[in-house]
Amino acid sequence: MASSPKLNSNIPEGDLKDKWQNRLAEYKLVNPANKRKHKIIIVGTGLAGGAAAATLAELGYNVESFCYQDSPRRAHSIAAQGGINASKNYRGDNDSIYRLFYDTIKGGDFRAREANVYRLAQISGNIIDQCVAQGVPFAREYSGYLANRSFGGAQVSRTFYARGQTGQQLLLGAYQALERQINAKKVTMHERTEMLDLVLVNGQARGIIARNMVTGEITKHVADCVILATGGYGNVFYLSTNAKGCSASAIHRAYKRGALMANPCYTQIHPTCIPVSGDYQSKLTLMSESLRNDGRMWAPKAKGDKRPPNEIPENERDYFLERKYPSYGNLAPRDISSRAAKEACDEGRGVGPNGLGVYLDFADAIKRLGKQTVKERYGNLIDMYNRITGEDPYTQPMRIYPAVHYTMGGLWVDYDLMSNIPGLFVTGEANFSDHGANRLGASALMQGLADGYFISPHSVSNYIASVKPGKVTTDAPEFAAAEKETREKIKRMLSINGKTTVDEFHRRLGKIIWDKCGMARTKEGLEQAIKEIRALRAEFWKDLKVTGGENELNQSLERAGRVADFLEFGEVLCMDALHREESCGGHFRVEYQTEEGEAKRNDEKFTYAAAWEFTGVDSQPILHKEELKFESIHLQTRSYK
Amino acid sequence: MSDMNLTLKVWRQKSKDQKGCFETYKTLASEHMSFLEMLDVVNEKLERDGKDPVAFDHDCREGICGACSMVINGSPHGPEKATTTCQLHMRKFKDGDTIVIEPWRAKAFPVLKDLIVDRGAFDRIIQSGGYTSAATGGVPDANSILIPKERADEAMDAAQCIGCGACVAACPNASAMLFVGAKVSHLANLPQGQVEAKTRVQNMVTQMDKEGFGNCTNHGECESSCPKEISIKFISKMNREYLGALSHVQKSAAAE
Amino acid sequence: MNRDCPAQTSIGKKVLMALTGLMLSGFIVGHLLGNLTIFAGREWINSYAYHLEELKPLVWAARITLLGLVTIHILTAICLTIKNRQARPVAYAKKEHQTTSVGARTMALTGTVILAFIIFHLMHFTFRVTHPEISNSLDEHGHRDVFKMVVMSFQRPELAFGYVAALTLLFLHLSHGLWSLFQSIGLLGERTLPVAKKISCAVSFILYLAYISIPLTCYFGLVKV
Known part of the structure; x- marks a missing residue:
């Protein structure tokens, strides 16, 4: 199979390990005095967008940043609970860049681009350094060193966290960096402003049409290039763990302007969410994957078992993840765990009012660690569950059911995170690049910040330096x-x-x-x-x-x-x-x-x-294929047994 | 599932410059609904009737983005402690209740429409100094900065602030000192934040005053309305930091 | 960013309130100790008053200082209150209070009444213009008979209970003001905050009891001329 000529993934030459360094060395630079003559539009202020806006502004570019929320601090990256992966090997448990790369490729079921994933693993450590320098209060050991926890799909402890609010703390770090640049007048912030279209001039992405959500005014914005960091499309399912305002509009309008939409069918269903309670339900609430470190998932062995969970004896319970995947147990990856839960419900062994739920049980953890420790580790999540359902997970198991959580697909981008439209960069969840067919827990934050702090600023500079987009104003007929x-x-x-x-x-x-x-x-x-x-x-x-x-x-x-x-x-x-x-x-x-x-x-x-x-809206889109070559890892059947 | 009949008195205001008033709506609600889902139902009915639905800020609906902002029966985010409006559930109310719903009330938070207010003042306060000036790249290894667990924990206690503004809404003086105190304390607790600690507290306090917030008179209402239960000890900490910075004279950035 | 004069910022004003409040509280304690000499008998309190008179320059210095402190305390309070009122131009239709105390909510009111009381108190006992018929007698040493003046004043119900009422307001004012001042100058933390609130209440209540013991004992005839 050969890749479609339309898709040049633009992967650098050289050994996998050297590709990113080689590419950085190739990148052209913009003279500091000239940077201020260039403007970059960034849509979205989550981890990918906020970090890129702060970094590009700091480099000296003029940035126009857009978010539909009332403040950039509210972007939905804020809701990520569990943590962020990095191959620091601080625990000395034999973690490495290669292992994080391997786990991510395998976790993605061999449908991601090797070079991108390796770069992500290489950069992961820098992200933690950067965030600590910003004052992100990561969890610490009594020794004063950073703490780690385990997460699904990995056998090492490489996840850094800030209580159950890691996304919030990382986002606030990026937000504060962004606010600093707003104060320095390097970023013009447009809050409560929604991008409604992408504007191409001479085939290059040169601006956007936006709507001021307070006054309804339609505005035109021009720049040298455009970065879309607008998140995923999980809300196409209506019920998801996404924020209510999350949408596919930005990437879909870009798609309609010629950008290619890649792998949209790769959607992640997260296994541990609070089940639906009625027709009025407006969104689903995630219970962090970290709960599976100590919680055990089970369903009754018998069909239609309506007894309360505490009355079902041990030998009539099916700890299905531990049974099916003994080596990963309750830490099996999300796609696999979700399907296992669905399977139990499809067999008629589901629990709760509508039979769409399985248990996540902390009884053993409480026995082993004591209630206090469980409370320290998961207190805020348990409280949240209690508020929403009115049930107490300390005395009865949580009921959970899978829900749409993340979308691996998105706009197609090359190694430089640029789409097939010159000058249109796509970062974070909005692109398709790093997670293949399934994302591992604690990797979304990693990708968002890698794209935002360390990749897009350099590739965008290179674009401006080498393409030299000429002068265009909003008076252009486009x-x-x-x-x-x-x-x-x-x-x-x-x-x-x-x-x-x-x-x-x-x-x-x-x-x-x-x-x-x-x-x-x-x-x-x-x-x-x-x-x-x-x-x-x-x-x-x-x-x-x-x-x-x-x-x-x-x-x-x-x-x-x-x-x-x-x-x-x-x-x-x-x-x-x-x-x-x-x-x-x-x-x-x-x-x-x-x-x-x-x-x-x-x-x-x-x-x-x-x-x-x-x-065209009612006509069949054309399929382009980018061949995925696996040179460092052999294609194999993914097994967590 | 038990349904309850509710009477809502909701503040309606077309835009920033127009006068508002209360309107009354009757609705049915299930105890499993969230408060916002109850309002969604009201809004869909209004829309079907061709009327303007009630505008309110909301986004993540899981208690972390800080967008939702309503004073429910006289309490910001409603009667349940440590809970945002979006996580408040209708089982906290009973059949026949009348619920008064108002926007945050503060000069610094002008109403944009119905229950939506402009909280840009908070962003401007952060702009004035709520950060460390760490440029991307060129920072030391994360484990080269050791931070005692207690300090990191206390920084986290302060950093949890979701910027919703309930503290201002609850304060009899519409003061923002809990918000500012939390950010000042978060960064002042960490070695990374020490270098700029003095200019930070001075600038943030100056900006806070400029925005037209009131002054803290130690009622403690902010703490008890805060969905993250941020302690007023951070206000004390800010005061301490501010006094400690009194002798500090800022050099103009232009002198570089 | 240009920094405002510290005393003009919100925190600066709070600190001014706190420091002047602290010094005024010190005066309240000292004044009480002097007053309590009434229970030791006519000799004691009259000679206390006489010796105070002898230190006239010092007393005047103290009075001017106190006047200054009160002025700063009041002017700052007015500034803060105006700003606080302006900060919420539209009131809530319904507002629940969670933790705030009566003392905290009525600081401006109690403060104003206390000011009126202080003026009356000075007219009454210091400048002796309100009740000259009982304020101007002398004792056997030819010293001003403060004892008689106090006791006879408080035999009148309107004065005794008027003072008790004013002192109740002072108690409310102090119960919030005392711990607040330590909060405002940044001395309180996680552990000390709840303790400070309790101590503040206890101290102001003890002061209150001690102060009202004077009019009450006089009125009920436990202390007689």
Whole structure:
């Protein structure tokens, strides 16, 4: 198989170990005095966007930063609980860059690009150094040294953490660095501003169209290049652990402008979330993977066992992860654990009011460590569970069920994190690059910060130095055209005046995708889903009800724009899932499984990243393939037994 | 599942410059709903009726982003301790309750619409000094800076602040000293934050005053409304840091 | 960033309040010790007053200092209160209080009433203009008969209970003010905060009891002329 000519992954020459150093040496630089003549637009202020904005501004570029929230500090990176991986080997447990690289490639079920992942492992240590220098209060041992914990999919302790709020602390570090640059007038911050379109001039990404969410004003912004750090598309499922405002709009609009969407079918279902309680449910709450360090997952052995958990004797419980995967046990990776939980529920052994749940039990941990220690380690999570469900995990096991958590797919990028559109960089969860078909726990923060602090600032500088994007203003006709389209779309949504609310459409879309493109996918189901999504999309444009006007703060209008994009994006997601006739990581096709029910890859046919090219809303996108070469690690069946 | 009938009195205000007033809505709620899910239901009904839904800030809905901000029956984030509005569940209310919902009230937090306020003042306070000036790269190995566990823990206690503004909303004087105290203390507790500690506290306090917040008169309301239970000991710590910095004269950055 | 004059910042003003409050509290203790000599008898309190008179320059220095402290305390309080009121231009329709005390919520009110009381108190006992008929007698040494003046004053219910009422407000003011001042000058931490609150209440209550013992014992005839 050869890669599509459209996809030049641009991987540097040399040994795997030397590739990043070689690339850094090749990169052209911009003279410090000239940096201030260049402007960079960065959309999103999470770890990837915030860190990049701070770093590029510090280097001397002018940065325009955008976020839809009221403050950059609220980006959803803040919600990451468990920790951040780094191959520091501080524990001396034989961790290394290679081992983190290996674990990530294997965890991703051999569907990630080797060179990118190796670079990620190389940079991981610098991230911890940087964050400590910023004053991130990581957990410490009594000796004053940094503490570590274990996480799923690894047999070493390489996860750094700050209580159950690691994402928050890392984000605040990046946010503070960003605020420092705002104060220095190097960053212009646009809060409560949503990107609505990408503008290309002469084939290069040169700006965006945005909407001020308070006044409704549509604004045009021009720059030398654009970085999208806008997160994942998990909310296409309606219910997910994402924040309510998370959307695919930025990457989807870029896709419609010609950027390729890669591997959208790789969606991660996190095993430990609080189960759905009713139709009004607006989001799902994650219970950190770190709980599986001490919690044991189980379901009753008997079908339909309605006894309270504490009355089910030990020999009638099935600790299914420990049974199926003895060497990793409760620390099996997320995709595998989620499927195992779903399997138990599908067999009729689920617990809770609707049978969609399994137990995560701390009784043994409390016996072994004492309640106090368990409280110290997981107190805030246990309290959160208690607030939401009204149940006390110290006396009865938690009920958990898998939920959409992270999306490995995203816009296709080369080694320099640039998409196929020159000048459009995509970082963090918004790109497809590092996690293959499944992401390991505590690796999202690592990728976001690696992209933001250490990779994109250099590759963007190189782009500006070598491409020398010329002078363009917002008077260019491309800006006017994009603005016009944006305004028309808004007007159209407001003028339908039908009967169905945005949320209703979103719920229905989410249900189609969760049922047919969730944890288990089939050909028939996916074909059906595509039909249903098309029908729903048609209905959306006929029967949508959005109240209020365009020139005001209008949250329904904001949501309508996002759902309109999800209704198109969802179809691409299902098409990708339909075309990938194998099971790997988070993509599980029922037709392709081993006799034991494990994912069965088809390396011969599918060792590639699938990148889709937009051809029109109702027409089939064109598939481009980037061949994945495994030179340092041999392709093998992924086993955690 | 037991449903409850509720009467909501909600502050409605079209925009920053227009006058607002309370409107009353009746709704049904399940005890398993979160408070915001209860409002979602109200909003969907309003939309179906062609009326403007109640605007409110929210995002992560898991108690960490700090976006949600409502004064519920006179308490910021509602009656449950250490809980943000998004994590407040309806089982804390009972059938027949009347619930008054208002935005944060402070001069420094002007209302933008309904229950949404502008908390940019907090960002500007952080801009004035709430950071260490560590440039990306060129920092020492993480384990070369040893920090006693107690200090790191105390820094973390302060750093947990989610910037929601409940402290200001709860304070009878609309003071932001808990917010500022938490950031000053977080960084002052760590060796990395020591170098700039004096200018930081001076600049942050100056900016806080400029934003029009009130002054702390030690009511302790901020602490008891804080969803992260941040202690007013950090206000004392800020005062101490501020007094310690009195003799410190800042050199103008222009002199470089 | 240009730094404001420290005394003009919020923390600077709080520290001013705290320091002047601390010194005024010191005066309250000293004043009480002097007053308690009444229980030792007419001789003691009259000679205490007489000796105080003899130290006139010192007394005047003290009075001017006190006047200065009170002025700073009050002016700063006014500044802070105005700023605090401005900080919330629209009031809540409904507001619950969680931890704040009556003392904390009424500082401005108690402070104002205490100021009025101090003025009356000075008119009453120091400048002796309110009740000249009982304030101007002399004892057998020809010294001013402070004992008689106090006892006879407090035999009148309106004065005795008026003083008790004013002292109750002073108690409220101190119960919040004492621990607050240590918080404002940054001396309190995790362990000391709750202790300081308790001590503050206890100390101000002891002061309160000691102070009101004078009008009450006089009124109920336990101390007689």
